[in-house]
Amino acid sequence: MKGKRMVVALGGNALGNTPEEQLELVKETATTIVNLVAQGHEIIVGHGNGPQIGMLNTALEYAAVHGAKTPFMPFPECNAMTQGYIGYHLQQAVRAELQKRGIKKSVVSVVTQVVVDKDDPAFSHPTKPIGAFYTKEEAEKIEAEKGFIFMEDAGRGYRRVVPSPLPQKIVELDIVEKMIEDGFVVIATGGGGVPVVETEAGLEGIAAVIDKDKTCAKLAEDLNADCLLILTAVDRVCINFNKPNQQELAVINQEEAYSYINEGQFAPGSMLPKVEACLQFVDKNTKREAIITSLKMAGSAALGETGTRIVSNL
Ligand SMILES: Nc1ncnc2c1ncn2[C@@H]1O[C@H](COP(=O)(O)OP(=O)(O)O)[C@@H](O)[C@H]1O
Numbered sequence: 563m564k565g566k567r568m569v570v571a572l573g574g575n576a577l578g579n580t581p582e583e584q585l586e587l588v589k590e591t592a593t594t595i596v597n598l599v600a601q602g603h604e605i606i607v608g609h610g611n612g613p614q615i616g617m618l619n620t621a622l623e624y625a626a627v628h629g630a631k632t633p634f635m636p637f638p639e640c641n642a643m644t645q646g647y648i649g650y651h652l653q654q655a656v657r658a659e660l661q662k663r664g665i666k667k668s669v670v671s672v673v674t675q676v677v678v679d680k681d682d683p684a685f686s687h688p689t690k691p692i693g694a695f696y697t698k699e700e701a702e703k704i705e706a707e708k709g710f711i712f713m714e715d716a717g718r719g720y721r722r723v724v725p726s727p728l729p730q731k732i733v734e735l736d737i738v739e740k741m742i743e744d745g746f747v748v749i750a751t752g753g754g755g756v757p758v759v760e761t762e763a764g765l766e767g768i769a770a771v772i773d774k775d776k777t778c779a780k781l782a783e784d785l786n787a788d789c790l791l792i793l794t795a796v797d798r799v800c801i802n803f804n805k806p807n808q809q810e811l812a813v814i815n816q817e818e819a820y821s822y823i824n825e826g827q828f829a830p831g832s833m834l835p836k837v838e839a840c841l842q843f844v845d846k847n848t849k850r851e852a853i854i855t856s857l858k859m860a861g862s863a864a865l866g867e868t869g870t871r872i873v874s875n876l
Pocket residue numbers: 572573574575610716793794795796798799800801802803827828829831832833834
């Protein structure tokens with residue numbers, strides 16, 4: 563089988579919520595990544611950071627307010643920290659798995675910046691869920707105290723939401739491309755990348771969290787990848803999700819996907835941005851495929867045996 567250039571987007575279940583959980587879970591994630599490497603594919607890994615960036619920002623704000631003599635940590639800095647923290651665990655686990663299987667490849671993570679438009683309408687319409695889940699009552703209390711905005715997240719509880727502008731340009735793209743061509747397994751655009759705006763003085767961080775699936779779609783486009791593989795907690799995208807008449811989708815084209823979006827079949831803040839990212843990647847290009855599946859099904863989905871494939875209309 564001819565190897566493909568594949569951008570793999572890792573969801574929250576690949577990482578967990580605490581350092582201990584993450585160290586354990588990344589071993590399974592590393593097995594999945596190295597299975598894809600062993601199938602002959604060039605692998606670029608992007609990962610989420612919603613739980614982690616929320617945890618860091620909240621913890622450091624709490625510490626600062628409660629006299630711990632620690633500074634308040636803005637979102638762009640928190641994003642960079644999550645890229646380092648998650649990248650470190652992934653590098654360690656992927657390196658160990660490559661060595662165990664005698665595959666002579668190196669793995670590296672790149673702290674990546676992503677340019678966004680400071681006038682993106684997302685800045686006045688926050689949609690990106692971050693941090694822990696709260697009950698309705700807890701969320702209302704925090705909203706009243708701090709002025710944060712909370713939204714219900716796909717039947718799983720309430721989470722704080724922050725602006726999520728669209729990724730316009732991946733600053734370190736040339737470096738990522740060079741490392742892929744040199745044969746590295748590359749971890750890049752973690753947490754959607756640090757959101758930055760271009761100013762006369764240079765790049766400047768801005769408070770937002772970019773959707774990692776959308777940045778992975780942009781990365782896949784820019785690297786001219788063959789496949790965007792989005793790994794999450796479900797084996798397939800469904801219609802009538804969580805209802806008695808739930809139905810798994812094996813293949814959908816752009817037109818079908820838009821019609822399901824208009825019916826409200828995909829929850830905003832969870833499945834909707836994933837489907838939108840896939841649509842962006844396959845738009846008018848029959849050579850590209852986008853797949854949404856679970857971590858454990860990644861290998862068989864890459865072989866075309868399972869997962870939900872989103873394909874061009876052409
Ligand atoms: N139509 C749908 N089909 C399948 N899953 C859906 C659907 N709508 C919402 N979901 C939920 O979206 C989740 C994936 O989104 P999320 O948890 O935000 O992703 P991530 O894995 O990137 O953290 C699934 O695990 C599922 O609970």
